[in-house]
Amino acid sequence: MKIGLIALSGVRAANPKLTEVGLTLPGFVERSRVIASLPSLSLLTLAALTPLDVELEYHEVRDLGEDPPADGFDLVALASYSAQILEAYRIADRFRARGVPVVMGGLHVSMLPGEALAHADAVVVGEGERSWPRVVENFRRGALRREYRPDPGDWYDLAESPVPRYDLLDLARYNRLTVQTSRGCPHRCDFCASSILITPKYRVKPVERVLDEIHAIRDRWPHPFIEFADDNSFIVRTHAKELLRSLRAEHVKWFTETDVSIADDPELLDLMCESGCRQVLIGLESPEPLGLEGIETRRNWKREQLEHYEPAIRTIQSHGITVNGCFVLGLDGHTSAIFDSVYEFVERTGLYEVQITVMTPFPGTPLHARLRREGRLLEDGAWDRCTLFDVNFVPTGMTPDELQWGLVELGRRLYRTELIEARRVRFIRELRARRRSSSGAGDLEATT
Ligand code: B12
Ligand code: SF4
Secondary structure, eight states, rough: OOEEEEEEEEEOOHHHHHHHHTTHHHHHHHHHHHHHOOOOOOHHHHTSSSSSEEEEEEEEEEEEEHSSOOOTSSEEEEEOGGGGGHHHHHHHHHHHHTTTOEEESSSHHHOOOHTTTTTEEEEOSSTTTTTHHHHHHHHTTOOOEEEEEOTTTOOGGGGOOOOOOGGSSSSSGOOOEEOOOEEOOSSSTTTTOOOTTTOOOOOEHHHHHHHHHHHHHHHSSSSSSEEEESSTTSSSSSHHHHHHHHHGGOOOEEEEEEEGGGGOOHHHHHHHHHHTTTEEEEEEEOOHHHHHOOBBSSOOOHHHHHGGGHHHHHHTTTTTTTEEEEEETTTTTBTTTHHHHHHHHHHHHTSEEEEEEOOOOOTTTHHHHHHHHHBBSSSTGGGGGSSSSSSOOSBBSSSSHHHHHHHHHHHHTTTHHHHHHHOOOHHHHHHHHHHHHHHHHHHHHOOO
């Protein structure tokens, strides 16, 4: 039996004008080139849970072209994100038209299994680790069911995580690989379309399991750059520190997504620096109180952190770790003044890197339900607009067009080559100055 694993890849915007203007900005192109080649961790993980006598082939969707070859596949498994779901459905339809059954899983179809079932023989809702072996076994017996989902409360124990099948990849095509060290996030932002949609509880992967994965990568790639595919790393500090202590011996460079609370823990920051952390991506969301007010469904944590944003960025960057600050434009309360406000914040704080996106109503999020209730969705169900760049709702403080082109204009300003360069120079200059002053202080202490 042979299964084709098909990953959605690349970054995109639905509006062609946006692609033309926005996605060609130098800073954006650079970041896209780096991340767009990431492989699908979900499919590599499921591959590792597939019986050994099943032959597997991994493909990026962009390589399949308009007319994917169906040769020899007994079953095709497709991952799903909203932005590319229409293309995924078209591909699924083509495989099925040639008699190859299709199974779909992932964030989008987990939120809309009914929609996906019009294009797939079976849909896996939620985490795939428990369901996938059942899918394969049932398929073999000719008893594939329409829908699979974990039993209620049966969250996959990450201690059981297999090493993803990185060996299925043609590594020459990738510049980074992903490893997941945790799942979930305690913050619950109402627009969040990440793993909190399928993982209500924050869970960590035991350090030995993470190391197994890093060793598997290093066996094939001696000096890898690793991107942790976590929504919010380091929430459990004992686990984080144990992991980072072990990582020191691995000689890897890495990147992760976390929150500003790491700035309060100098020991953690030292360990991050010593273990090869190059950058952290932090969802700052808004430099203004209005946008932050009420964006979480449980607490108002980010609003409470706002006054700590600037010192936190300085503290983190002073450890040699660059911060990629993310802002969501068009949050309730934002007016067109937000564009200057973000620009000034970036200038003032010396953020090394910045990511700007527009508020996006992904299916299954409280935000989507709220905007629908309030009649503020421009085109409900236009999932190809779920790119984080295409505006698909009516903001409270400006028109959709003002938001759309305000994003592009701000991008033009922030991603000017000379400004990117200036941010880099400033980071290095400030880091050197701090290191000089702290070693000076150390010398002073040693001599007294
Ligand atoms: C790595 C990554 C990418 C990679 C993806 C590489 C790839 N080929 O898969 C790249 C850089 C290409 C990428 C691109 C984009 N991304 Co991205 N990306 C991520 C990131 C950081 C990690 C995802 C990950 O690996 N998770 C770990 C795996 C194990 O979890 P998982 O995918 O959910 O899989 C589990 C289940 O869903 C299920 N499952 C998943 N697939 C399948 C398939 C089958 C058959 C089965 C049975 C089960 C199953 O089983 C898995 C194990 O339990 C997340 C943010 C985050 N921190 O999670 C954003 C995220 C997934 N990206 C997001 C977005 C918006 C984008 C872009 C649209 C950005 C853009 N404008 O271009 C594009 C478009 C992607 C596309 N082609 O459609 C959103 C998606 C929201 C959504 N619900 O659709 C996220 C959640 C970030 C966010 N801001 O909210 N991204
Ligand atoms: S902090 Fe990020 S990962 Fe956590 S809930 Fe908010 S958007 Fe999602």
